Amino acid sequence: MHHHLILRVVAKLLLPFILLYALYVQWHGDYGPGGGFQAGVIFAVGFILYALVYGVDALVRVVPRGVLVGAMAVGLLLYAGTGVVSLFLGLDYLDYSRLAHDPVHGQEWGILLVELGVGIAVAAAMTAIFVAFATREPDIDDEDW
Amino acid sequence: MTDYFMPSLIYFAAAAIVPFIAAPRLRATFMLAVPFAGFASFATMAYGTYAFMPFFDFNLKIFRLDGLSFIFGLIFSIAAFISIAFAWHIRDRLEQVSSLVYAGAAIGAVFAGDLITLFVFWEGTAIASALLIWARRTPGAIATTMRYFTFQIASGLLLFIGIVLFYRDTGSVAFQHMELDSLGTWLIFLAFGFKCAFPLMHNWLQDAYPAATPTGTVTLSAFTTKLAIYALARGFAGTEFLIYIGAAMSLFPVFFAAIENNLRRVLAYSLNNQLGFMVVGIGIGTPLALDGTVAHAFVHVIYKALLFMSVGAVIYRTGTAKVSDLGGLWKYMPWTMAFCIVGSLSISAFPLFSGFVAKSLILSATASSGHIWVWMALVVASVGVLEHAGIKIPYSMFFGHDRGWKVKEAPLPMLLIMGFAATLCVLIGVFPQTLYALLPYPVEYEPYTADHVITQLQMLFFAALAFALLIRFNIYPAEYRSINLDFDWVYRRFLPNVLRVVTHYVTVIWRVYARFADRRIERALMVIYRAHGPQGALARTWPTGSMVLWIAILLGITLGLAYL
Amino acid sequence: MGIILVDLMLFGFLVLTALAIMRLTNLFAVTMLAGLFSLLAAGLFVTMDAVDVAFTEAAVGAGISTVLMLSALALTARNEKPFVIVSRRMAVPLICCLVTGAALIYGTLDMPAFGDPDAPVHTHVGGEYITRVIPDTGVPNIVTAVLASYRGYDTLGETTVIFVAAIAVLLLIGFPRSATRRRDEDGSE
Amino acid sequence: MIPQAIISQLPILQVIVPLIAAPFCALLGGRNRAWALAFAVSLVTFAISAMLFASTLDGTVLSYQLGGWAPPIGIEYRVDALNAFVLLIVSGVGALTMLYARESVAYEIDERHHGLFYSAFVFCMTGLLGVTITGDAFNVFVFLEISSLSTYALVASGAKRDRRALTAAYNYLIMGTIGATFFVIGLGLLYMITGTLNMADLAHKLVEHGDSRTLRMGFAFIVVGFGLKLAMFPLHLWLPNAYTHAPSAVSAFVSATSTKVAVYLMLRFLFTVFGFSIPFEVDVLRTIVLPLALIGILAGSIVAVFQEDLKRLLAYSSISQIGYMLVGITLLTPGGLMASIIHLFNHAVAKAALFMVAGAYVMQAGTSTISDLRGVGRDMPFTTAAFVVGGLSLVGVPMTVGFISKWYLVQAALEQGWWPVAGLIVLSSLVAFAYVWRFVEAAYMYPTPDGVIRREAPLTMLIPMWIFAGSSIFFGLNASLTSAAASRAASGLIAASSLIWQ
């Protein structure tokens, strides 16, 4: 894997754009297609690409397993926490109406927050899953293929 | 009344004490006193019903004293005395206890004022008598007695069932005159008949009596059948049916007795025959006839005991009672011979002997009631009695072929009691009015009229002549070693066989059924196991696809349902 | 009419792809075709106005799931065991599918026609979202609004599902296998 | 006292408390930290469900609108006597299994996996609770998948003991997914003709809609989908292996809850949603589900009789026990429903105890094979006694809660005049006795094999199993609470359905 120099360079160039696109999808979800989930997936794809080119070990160095699990948890808790916040605001669970000064804005805020949670969780989860697969030593040698 | 006294209690109490008296002679003496005490306890009492006992829904009258029961009480007391005395030498506690219980039960039954009490003592005689025979402790005795016992219990059962039905019909269990008009009374009648050895029900008698100990036989001969006679007299006096039964009873044993080899069996047949007379008397049911019956029972107990005792004495000395083995003992046992002949003369109703005074009553009653054919039958039967009991028994034991026995005379106690019985026979024969005074109904009867005596003597002599001729020409069918089977094959062979066959088939069918069921169950289990066992279709791990098959099937059925 | 044609064409390709997946034994090819299937499906979703779904399907079906599939293949096998055609093995599943399909088709017979605007789907809750999404939330992408707000709880569940999946995968293969393998193979074979 | 504000939020707390706690479990890792959190959370959950149960026992129906949106638009939580009862069962079993898990999991799972394991465990519980409490049909699917996915992982983690756990989990996954997809298809068909996903609204719209082929197939698919999830007889193939090879704590928890929740869903959909507005539904139930349930009752028991492995035996017995619940449902009478609901409780309690016992054997004796467990009654008296109690409850011996449920069931069958059904129920009780007795005999009447040393299970395992065993006796002696709850739930279901034509 280490000798595909072109690949590595291209990948290095491509990576920021992928991540940027992911962020776009994340924040633009309110207005067009896309949202937290898609963004998370794209984000994860970025990492995966990185791993494919530089090796999984490199990826693990960048984002250790613990961090991934942590990020997953943060994402999920961000979502669930938003709901808990509305509980504390005296509303039903996941009722965003009081997150801002008026209910409509509150909804927007809420949607943004939870979408962010989804994004983080999905990105981390997908990466974690990929890492899990990729770090597993093959049971069979290449000749057996 | 809380006074539960009854004479039989004396016997029972004695029976309870006897086993614990260690000294044999003391024990025998003690036992000898019991009949006296028993008799004394009711001899002086006025007639009436004494002991009442509330039980279940009825008031039991367990001690009823009247003319009939009094005389039978007396009879049984005498019988008890004779049999106990004859058994003076016996040391077997079981035999002693059971004879006491037996006598007590019989007396209890006689005084029973109601059917329940009667039943209790009725069964008591059965159990006690069976024990008496078992006490001989031989395999043959055990088997025989099982039959005897079963028969007695069957009689008791019939009585029991009869009582139940009778009670339900009439609401009463009083032991009084009954009519043969319902199943209940018929069953009671049959129960009495069983014990009384009616024809076709008689064989237990010939079967069991010879199987007992010599002393036991004496006891047996006294109570069971006489109790039945009492019961019939009490319950079914005047039942016409009985006359014919009695006639048949008195006739048929004559032939069997003639051909029988075992003397005790001969006596048993003769017992049957004698009972026939009594039954006829009951059947006629006039006071005269009933008195005749009672009187006959009275004297019969004594002379039949005497005869059994003499045979018993012979058995005691020789160990056998078979005609084919005996003969010529007159030289060695003269006293026994003498007493035996007295008994024979009595049973043959020779004038001046007890049989005559009693039998005449019955014959007269029969004649006077117009049953001429029955009268004829009884006369013929009397001839037969003379034939087998009056002549065959003494002749075959003491005369006849000398078989070379060299034995001693019977022991003194036996001789004494035989003498006592013989004396009674003669006394009653000579002074009949004493006996008549005891009878339940007042009778004006004189046996010793010329007419009576001559008729009787003629008959006796012709019979004796016939016996002599038969012996002379060797036609008399004696001295064969044989056991005669008459109706007793029914229960000796047939019923046990039936039972055996039934048992066999029931068990076989049962086993086959059980095996069949077992195999079925086993096979079903196999089938279940094949499907459900660890490797069966239902327990295997299936590939995922197969479950979708089930889904499809379910959906298919649903689809079908939706179309329907 | 054009839409129908596009639809039919897409469906045709989808069926062909599916059949090819069925026939092929090379698992790499199968994986690739599965990605293709997802892409085609995404196209179909677009024709049916479900842009968000299409986006997701493309990202997930053609992207992540292909990657995962490939990584899994790297750890397992490249080829399927040659498929022996035994008529019984073929027939039973086939009948299953036919019956299930028949049941489903039977179920569609009473369905409102495709695209029928008067179908209850559109007149009841679905229509309501369209009318009230702006006043309620001010979010123009109705799908996002429904997803994150009206049915936000479902999405929480969805996030949880993916979380659980990650946890589960980590639980299963998240750690170097040396230790696990030794134990797995203890006493077997 | 607990402020009113919290009480009104109980329905959602029921689910999100474990949901929020679960990720922390994953982060905390081993050395009992994850366990402690999971246990604490399960206790809180139990407390919440107890409060919910108490407040719905009088027939109150709590409705909770998530996100503040009114039901057909938003998602609704709806708690009535029935699902409060099921919630109580799930969280109760969850709490006690969690206590039990401490030793058992320490023995059966590598320590480094503990965090993830407990996280999955709590998620599984969350999923089941979420499924039970929700009033939205699609939300059911989502939470069903949460619980299913975590269950697959939990089952597979039994691979340390036996690698067959992996294939069992895989099969379970395939079949479970097919089942869930069938449910989704069915739900789609219903959505197609009603345009709504809220259960109450669905029921309303379905009555309006009347009979149609789409409705019929929707019904069929949903029944089959749930049938798969609850292991209705021929669709049970995933169950025996999964329960056998899963780690003990998981077997105990899953067997006691997940099929029960599926039964609950079946009840909920059949009665609340479909409500028997068309005769076809009754036909399907009576001509398909009933015979299958009966066959399942019998076949499951008989297979169990011949099993060598205790856990597998228990798994097959579950299939048979589920049959009872289905029979109770198909009776379509309050009595039958009551019987089903009580049996649901009975089976949860008894099966939890039994699987816990089996787990204790696995831990202390290293095996769950009956022939290897001979004489275990003397070595592990308390554990084995718990088995006897639980087993007798399965059989339906008097003084156990199993008796109560069978009593009601037979009574309901007799009321309907279904003689053969009553007979079969009774017959299979006998078969049940055979398999229970088989083990009891082995445990008590045979000598211990030579050289085998077994010690009594630790207290943290004994306590939960005896709480279950004890409660199956307690509720067998005093059935007023369970039967009150069940009858309330049953009448609620009957009232919601249009079973008037009966």
Add this chain to the structure above:
Amino acid sequence: MPETLPEQVPNQLADLLIFIGGHYNYWMVIVLMMIGLYITISRGNLVKKIVGLNIFQTSVFMLYISMGKVAGGTAPIITGNPDEVYSNPLPHVLILTAIVVGISTTALALALVVRIREAFGTIEEDEILTIERDLEFPAQEASK
């Protein structure tokens, strides 16, 4: 679409065509679904089963999305044009969720397959079943 059909076609045929036109979509979806199901249940390869399952699920998604389609509608993103007809957003939302569930299931299933491959050395169902059966009934294996 119904309104584009010629008027002179006899009514029955027209009805039929309209009906087919209104339902072909579902039927195609069902065909796909069944292919997916078929792959799942007929193939012994564990990976392929997963692929089949994916196809099955994706087809179900199509069914849902088909429901949401409104003739002449556009994607449910408010454009501000009051006359715009939007397709139904709710199925989209549901399917978004379902897709996530699908990928989660797939990931988990693949992880399981990996473990199975490690534990059994194969990913073919029939071979695994044989191995398992031998594990369960060792005596039989010996007798073979």
Add this chain to the structure above:
Amino acid sequence: MTMMLLSTNSALFLALFLPLSAIVLLGALREFPRARDVAHVGTAVVTFSLVLLLLVRFLKADIPNVFLFEVMPGLPINFSIEPLGMVFALLASGLWIFISLYAVGYMRANGEEHQTRFAMFFTLAVAAALGIAFSANLFTLFIYYELLTLSTYPLVAHKGTPEARRGARIYLSILLSTSIGFFLVAIIWTWTVAGTLDFAAGGILQGHLDPGYAPLLLALFAFGIGKAALMPFHRWLPSAMVAPAPVSALLHAVAVVKGGVFTLLKVSVYIFGTGFLSATHAAVWLCWVAAISIIVAAVIAISKDDLKARLAYSTISQLAYVTLGVALANQMGMIGSTMQIVMHAMAKITLFMCAGAIYVAAHKTKVSEMSGLGRQMPITFIAFFVASLSIVGLPPMGGAWSKWFLLLSAADANQIAMIAVLGIGSLLSIAYLMPIPVKALFGAVPAGQAPSDAHEPPLSMLLPICATALGCVLLFFFANEIYGFLLHVPLLPPEGGLQ
């Protein structure tokens, strides 16, 4: 008098639960065999005195009612006393004294293992029998019925041999399958139609049950109460013969079969009501089944050479008398059945204790080997003889009176055939029972068999044997008291007035 301090309710409660708590005591005394055995017999004595106290109170019309709790709405666990239950309780607790004493002797003389376990389950079984006796409703009765089944299983399997286990398994499976398969269904059915399970005078089914179904329901009861050993569900009884002799005595005399027929009796009197049964002729078929059981079992008994097997079939035959009395469905039948329960219990317990004594003393189990044995052990065989007479039904043994009432009952019911059956049954019982003591007492030792050096069993075994044999005789004289007591069994609903 401390007894006076006890309220009747607490006496009943104590009678029910004292044996249960004694189990714990027995278990605690595991290490002290002597103390344990004393405790066992002592418990029996105390329990019997409690029951006697209850009897005294009952005769003063002081009827207790112990309510424990309600299992299901309308299904309480409660206890009360009525005449039938009183009789059964007296019987079970009274005989327990003898049998416990005997068991102590037997287990020691035989050197059996697990004596503590034995004593514990023995006590449990009697406790269950008392529960059956005092149950105030069918539901409570059923629970105790099952408890009895389960508690006797370890006793039957006591020897632990494969044969014992097999026998015990058959025992358990038949009893359980009939009780759950039929009895429970019948109970639920009753509950469904009548809405109650309380034992009530005159029955609870009249007016609720379609008379056409009455035979079916009765069949469920009659066969469901497998302990009554009605053919063809009798096989457990011969199978249970693997048990030690005290257990057999417990099964046949004290608790199990008696519990079964007693249950049947209670069902007929208080659930169906004899009036209902006889009016609907629902029980006529049962007469015939009972009749067949009487005859067939007796015939099979004749063919058995194993003493205990013969006694077992004799029990089946004798129990069918009770069933017959139930089936005849009138007052006399009820009284006859109860008497038969009492009389048969007393006689059978003697017989089984004798069988155990013979086994302990001479190690003989075959009837054919016992000839002449009576010389060595006369007391045992005399007791055997006495008990046999009682079974046959001869005065002066108690057995006569039960037959009397059964016959009366058959006469009342106009069942002449049944009268014949009763008669034949008695005769058959002579055939299978009487030869045993007769041959032993009067027969010779079979040729080729060494004269055994057997002697009478230890005193702790001999005493109970003598006591119960004497009991057989005493019962003959005290039957009147039992009868008077049984007249109080209410057969008509209260509004109809008592008899």
